[in-house]
Amino acid sequence: MTAVIETSGLTKRYRGGRPAVDRLDLSVPAGSVFGFLGPNGSGKTTTIRMLMGLIGPTAGTATVLGRPMPRSASSVLPHVGALIEGPALYGFLSGRDNLLRYDSADPAADPRTREARVASALDRVGLSQAAGKKAKAYSLGMKQRLGLAAALLRPRKLLVLDEPTNGLDPQGMREIRTLVRELAADGTTVFLSSHLLDEIEQVCTHAAVMAQGRLITQGPVAELAAGARGRLAVLTPDPAKAVRILTEHGLTGVDREGERVTAEPPEDEAELAGLNAALVHGGVRVRGFGVERASLEDAFVALTGEGFDVAG
Amino acid sequence: MSRAETAGPVEKAGTAESPATATPPPTPRPFGSPGLFRLAGLFRSELTLTFRRWRSLALLVVLAAVPVLIGVAVRIETSDGGGVGGGGAPDGGAGVAFVSQITSNGLFLVFAALAATLPFFLPMAVAVVAGDSVAGEASAGTLRYLLVAPAGRARLLLVKFAAVMAFCLVATLTVALSALAVGALLFPVGDVTTISGVPVPFAEGLWRAALIAAVVAGSLMGLAAIGLFVSTLTSSGIAAMATTVGLLITVQILQSVPQLDAVHPYLFTHHWMSFADLMREPLLWDGVLRNLGRQAAYAAVFGSAAWARFTTRDITS
Ligand SMILES: Nc1ncnc2c1ncn2[C@@H]1O[C@H](COP(=O)(O)OP(=O)(O)OP(=O)(O)O)[C@@H](O)[C@H]1O
Ligand SMILES: [Mg+2]
Numbered sequence: 001m002t003a004v005i006e007t008s009g010l011t012k013r014y015r016g017g018r019p020a021v022d023r024l025d026l027s028v029p030a031g032s033v034f035g036f037l038g039p040n041g042s043g044k045t046t047t048i049r050m051l052m053g054l055i056g057p058t059a060g061t062a063t064v065l066g067r068p069m070p071r072s073a074s075s076v077l078p079h080v081g082a083l084i085e086g087p088a089l090y091g092f093l094s095g096r097d098n099l100l101r102y103d104s105a106d107p108a109a110d111p112r113t114r115e116a117r118v119a120s121a122l123d124r125v126g127l128s129q130a131a132g133k134k135a136k137a138y139s140l141g142m143k144q145r146l147g148l149a150a151a152l153l154r155p156r157k158l159l160v161l162d163e164p165t166n167g168l169d170p171q172g173m174r175e176i177r178t179l180v181r182e183l184a185a186d187g188t189t190v191f192l193s194s195h196l197l198d199e200i201e202q203v204c205t206h207a208a209v210m211a212q213g214r215l216i217t218q219g220p221v222a223e224l225a226a227g228a229r230g231r232l233a234v235l236t237p238d239p240a241k242a243v244r245i246l247t248e249h250g251l252t253g254v255d256r257e258g259e260r261v262t263a264e265p266p267e268d269e270a271e272l273a274g275l276n277a278a279l280v281h282g283g284v285r286v287r288g289f290g291v292e293r294a295s296l297e298d299a300f301v302a303l304t305g306e307g308f309d310v311a312g
Numbered sequence: 313m314s315r316a317e318t319a320g321p322v323e324k325a326g327t328a329e330s331p332a333t334a335t336p337p338p339t340p341r342p343f344g345s346p347g348l349f350r351l352a353g354l355f356r357s358e359l360t361l362t363f364r365r366w367r368s369l370a371l372l373v374v375l376a377a378v379p380v381l382i383g384v385a386v387r388i389e390t391s392d393g394g395g396v397g398g399g400g401a402p403d404g405g406a407g408v409a410f411v412s413q414i415t416s417n418g419l420f421l422v423f424a425a426l427a428a429t430l431p432f433f434l435p436m437a438v439a440v441v442a443g444d445s446v447a448g449e450a451s452a453g454t455l456r457y458l459l460v461a462p463a464g465r466a467r468l469l470l471v472k473f474a475a476v477m478a479f480c481l482v483a484t485l486t487v488a489l490s491a492l493a494v495g496a497l498l499f500p501v502g503d504v505t506t507i508s509g510v511p512v513p514f515a516e517g518l519w520r521a522a523l524i525a526a527v528v529a530g531s532l533m534g535l536a537a538i539g540l541f542v543s544t545l546t547s548s549g550i551a552a553m554a555t556t557v558g559l560l561i562t563v564q565i566l567q568s569v570p571q572l573d574a575v576h577p578y579l580f581t582h583h584w585m586s587f588a589d590l591m592r593e594p595l596l597w598d599g600v601l602r603n604l605g606r607q608a609a610y611a612a613v614f615g616s617a618a619w620a621r622f623t624t625r626d627i628t629s
Binding site for chain 2: 014049052053054055056073074077078080082084085086088089090091092093097100101102103104105106107111114147150
C-alpha cells in the first residue's frame, strides 16, 4: 500500500520551547481512515500545519500525496480538503459567500462551476436552508459544518480533519462519522485527529498515538487494540466466592464491581476452561464468563502508562 | 504514487463535481500547475470582501463628508459678505489657493477637498485597510483556509495589494465626486482659471480633476505597500492598522519639521502636494512624475519585503 502522508524525522520547535513535534515518522496508507490521537498539546495540530505547508518544519521532511511539502503546496493542496483547529469564517458574509470566497482562492477550481460546487457542498453538510444567513449568526456546530463544507468543495484525495466533531451535537457527530465512511468508501484517505478514543475506534482503520510531541505507536486499529490484553470477566451473584477462587488459581489484578468480577486473563487461553469449571465446582453461580476484547483506551493507557492528561 | 493511479479518482471527480452542467469541465491534470495566474476570481472576491466590510464603508462615508463640510463652511463664510480669509485649508499653499476660488467656481471644491484630505484623511483610510488586509485574515483564522485552498502566498499578496490600490482609487474618487456634487450644488460652475492665471474651458477642468484624482490615488501607493508589509508582520489586525497609522503620523511630523529637511526628499509624502501643478497651464509634470516614481520605489521595496516575509512566515493562527 502506498503512503498518502509520509514524514521522516519531522520536528517543529516553536521559538524557544521544547519541540512541539519531535522526530515524527508517520506513514498514512492510501485509502485508510487514519486516527491521529493524543492528549491536548501533544502536537497534533502542529503536525497538521506542517503537512499543509502552513508552517515550516525545524527539521525532517514531509511528503503528501507523494510530493514534498511545503514545496509542492500549490500542486498538492487542490487535492486536499482540510479543517484545521476549528472553522474560520467571515462573520459578515453569508455561509454561501464564505464558500464562494474559499472556492475562488483555489486557482485549480473552475469558476464556471463554482455556484454548483458551493450548493452541493452546502447540501452535503445539511446547511442548504441556512446558506443565506450571516456566518456570525451560526451556532458552533453550524460553523463546524460550514468549515467541513469548505473542505468538501471539490472531490479530494485526502481529507485532513482536525477534531471535526468539536461542538457538534450527537446527531451531528453521527453524521460526520457517516460522511467519513462514505468518503472513505469513495477512495478518499481521511486523516482525522481527535482526543476522543471511541470516535477513532468507531471509524478508523488505522491510528497513531502521540504524546508530548512524540509518536508512541501507529498501525491498524485492530492490532493496536490487540496489543493491550483484555480482561477476564465473570458475572455472578456470588462475587466474593469468585474472587477467592480466581485468586487461589493465581490470577492477578482481581477486581470486583457489584456482580462483576474481573481479572488479568491467564497467559494460556487453554486454562480458561479449567477456571470456569473450578468456579462452578466451587459453588459459584456463573451467569457470564469470558475475555473482553481490549478497547483502544486500554491500549492507550497501556502505552502511555498514564491517564489522558495534558503534559505540562 | 503513479500517474495511472492518480488519474482515476480525478476523472471521476470531474463528473461528480458538476452534476448540474451538461458538459463536465475539462479534467484537471493530477498535478499539473493549475493556472497560477487565475487571478480574476480571487481579485473579484477580494474586492467584494474589502467593500463589504462595515469599516471600509464607514471610512468612505467620512471621506465623502469632508467636501460637504468644506463646501458648507465656505458658503456660510462668504454669505455674510467678503471673501474667504486665509488659512481655510489645513495645508497651506495650493490648498488655500483652491479654497479661495471655490466661491467663483464650484469645481475648485474638488481640488480643495483633495488637498485637504491628502495629508491625513485619505492616507489614514488607506493605512487602516492596508494594515488589516493580511493581519486581519490571520487574526480571524481565515488566512489558513485561504492558504490551504491553496490561494498561494505570492498570489494572495498580489491580489491583496491590488485590492488596496483599488480602495485608494475608490476613496479618492469618493472625495472627488462628493466635492463635485457639493460644488455644483452650492456654487456656480464654469470656465476654470488655472493657477497660472490662464482660463481653460469647464470640460478641460473636469478632465484635469479626473487626472488629479488618479494622481492622488497613485500617491497612496507607497503607503499601501508599507501597510501591506506591516500587515504581514503580525497576526493582529488592530496592531497592524495602528502601526501603519502611527507610521503615517510620524512621517507627517517629520515632514513638518524644517530642521529635518535633509530627510524630507526620501519621505513618501514629500511630493504629495505636487498634484497642484496639474492645475497649471501648460501642465507641469516634473513634480508629479517625481512623486509617482517615489511611490513606485516605495512599492517595490516594501512589496518585496512583504513578499519575503509572507512567503516564509509560519501561519500559526
Ligand atoms: N504558535 C505557537 N507558539 C508556541 N508554541 C505553540 C504554538 N502552537 C502550539 N504550541 C505548543 O506546541 C505544543 C503542541 O501544540 P498543538 O496545538 O500541536 O497540540 P494539539 O495536539 O493539537 O492539542 P489539542 O488537542 O489541544 O488541539 C503545545 O505544547 C503548545 O503549547
Ligand atoms: Mg489541536
